Amino acid sequence: MGIAAVLTDIEGTTSDISFVKNVLFPYAAEHLPAFVREHADDPQVKHQLMLVAGEIGWVEADTETLIGVLLRWIEDDRKVTPLKTLQGMIWDVGYRQGDFTGHLYTDAHDYLQRWHQAGIELYVFSSGSVPAQKLLFGFSDFGDLTPLFSGYFDTTTGAKRERVAYQRIQAEIDLPAPCILFLSDIAEELDAARAAGMKTCELRRDGQPASGRHPVATDFTEVPCK
Known part of the structure; x- marks a missing residue:
């Protein structure tokens, strides 16, 4: 799938x-x-x-x-x-x-654009509030990227380390869980997403050892999005 x-x-x-x-x-x-x-x-x-x-x-x-x-x-x-x-x-x-702009890795920007153009729906799940998420992407280093995203989720949906939050997100996205890939640098968040049936990928940009529990990518060029 x-x-x-x-x-x-x-x-x-x-x-x-x-x-x-x-x-x-x-x-x-x-x-x-x-x-x-x-x-x-x-x-x-x-x-x-x-x-x-x-x-x-x-x-x-x-x-x-x-x-x-x-x-x-x-x-x-x-x-x-x-x-x-x-x-x-x-x-x-x-x-x-204009006191600052939202930082975004170049590879993240490039691949978010690529996935969007390929028809893959993009969503955000962060502990920062939805308005804060929209500001970061709306005033990013690369300009307004909010048109790339189909939806945003924050802690009002649930705790990021609890399976129920990802079950709620899956229901909102309305796609089979195995068709959704969750990206994070926190293994416990990935554990919860996988428990909800989602695919996962662990970002290890800082060179720290990976958890060994999920597929690993050092940047977006290595994310297995197929």
């Missing part, structure tokens, strides 16, 4: 991990306090702050307390949906102001 769709992670897969850690995270941390204070009464921001308060079990926490929590979550790289949503709002400003 051939590959009809590619589902790809972002960090360490299409994009350098250092871009997120050295550009996006510091930018969000620097601008988050002022952004939250300025927009705390905006309905979308207010809702996310309520979710943060619920996450820490302190529904009456004030804005400054919640800002402190969010900054600690950024430092700890917590995969918490309200944090990812607020980060996406802040990055939206940065992308549109």
